[in-house]
Amino acid sequence: MVNAPSPATTERAQSQRSAGPVAGRRGGTRHRRHQTVVACLFLAPTLLFFAVFLILPLGFALLLSMSHWAGFDLGGIRPVGLDNFTRLFADGSTFLVPVLTHTLLFALGTVVLALTGSVLVATCIDRLRFQGMWRTVYFLPIVTTVVAVGNVWKYMYEPGGLVNGALNTLGLGSVAFLQDPDTALPSVVVVQAWASFGSAILVLTAGLKSVPASYYEAAALDGAGPVVVFRDITLPLLRPCLLFVCITQFLTGLQSFALIIVMTKGGPGDATDVAALEMYQQAFSYGDWGTASAAAFVLFVVVLMVTLAQLWIFRRKGEDA
């Protein structure tokens, strides 16, 4: 049963049936109507929530993105059309460069680091002993609050912290990781990659397990070296998993700003300012709710395009197979 009949058709069906012979079926219709009532009860909390926290907010955000509003009194909302959007993309606006470019760099950097690292570890961890233990260890950052991750790394990046301590031991000079505009963004990217590493490893090890051992044995009989095996067997068979990790991590990277709030608040200057953070600060620090909502929608469109690209690529992969 794909589409249950609407109440109106049920009504009609029932009146037709009451004229006709099939008396036993009338109970079925009553049962169905009873199920509709019960379903409404079961779904009531969810539907109420959807109305208040899903549909209303979307409308509200859309309204705000086309208004000027300094907060407080709802009566002060003044519609301005697409003004907020044109200002975001006007000359001299920092939104496109550097904020959006930072966002893309942040997401891209995270993906590249997390992916290379996790491919390396996942291929090595495959069929190793104590897998459960390694999994637990690699997963610790994922269940840890961003406040702990951010603060620990922030402290580790300090002149008297662990990273500089290690550099000094190796005879290298200290680096002002988070204070130097040139190193601040890469430093935060490293932390984000560190924090998202575990889930990538999880997906990739699951993918590696599905590669039949006979492939490796055949390759070994043919005398293929490890690099060749990795390039010609592991990597192609792992491609769906790689793609999945790549795209989900990219999406997360585009949206996340909690780590940046904790570690740098977008500084020094605007060296680590990303789009979601810009939205947050426009609204809650500068009280420019219209611009903030417009920025949110622009970022939403970027995220949506990435999501659609993801669906498109996966569908094409499905046709290949």
Add this chain to the structure above:
Amino acid sequence: MIRRRFPWLSCLVVVTGAVLTVVPFLDMVMTSFKGPGESGRLPYRFLPKAFDLSNYRAAIDQLDLPVLFRNSVIATTVITASVLCTSSLAGYALAKLRFPGRNFLFRLVLSTMMFPPFLFLIPHFLILVHWPLAGGNNLLGRGGAGLTVSIAALVMPFLVNNFGIFLTRQFMVSIPDDVLDAARVDGAGEFTVWWRIVLPQTMPVMVTLGLLTFVDAWNEYIWSLLVATANPNLMTLPVGIQLLQDYVDPASTLPIVMAGLVLSILPVLILFVLLQKYYIRGVVLSGLK
């Protein structure tokens, strides 16, 4: 392959990765024992001079840790309970009841999973501040502080979880209809069927969902930060600890902050290590993290 040819190399890679993962945690624990002026001093030393618990006492006093813990525990518990309850109810309706618009609703649940959370941040906050007849607001939602006066502000936007509905629905679809029909014939109402037959069978997926929700709610930062700026009494653990870190001289308070962080992440870490099988299955199923 690489593993078989060069076992020592793959071992080295895995161990190096594990060390890099664990070292920040160890550094946090070590720093939490360091005395005043001992952290941040050059040259860097990994181990503290003495394992002194005074930072933990200071964290409990200065951070007002009991209050932060109370807020975090209440918010997390309410969110987890609500998500479990609403997900299993809605999941049952979407999987096992026939009603008009069922497929449309299921598609709505799926498609709204794609909306990024930051899009809702501003409207959710405004909706709570302008909640009618709460916190001194009039019927039109003006004049008062709205729901930000109560702890409800921390939990409201998280009471229903689309992924939770999706997960339970997928799981319940696989329960055979015969069993449910047999119970119905015996005179059981839909609520009894849900409570007596469906819920016990969905226990594993409930544990997974509960754990995922618990960890996410416990670690939630951005929304709690917004709520706490409106009403400081509603600070949760992450927000309170970050505030101390931001406003007090980091050099002197750093060990206290680290002690607070250790205490705040302990409950989740313990829960994760005990129930990691369920948690990891959830992450694989959600594919989101």
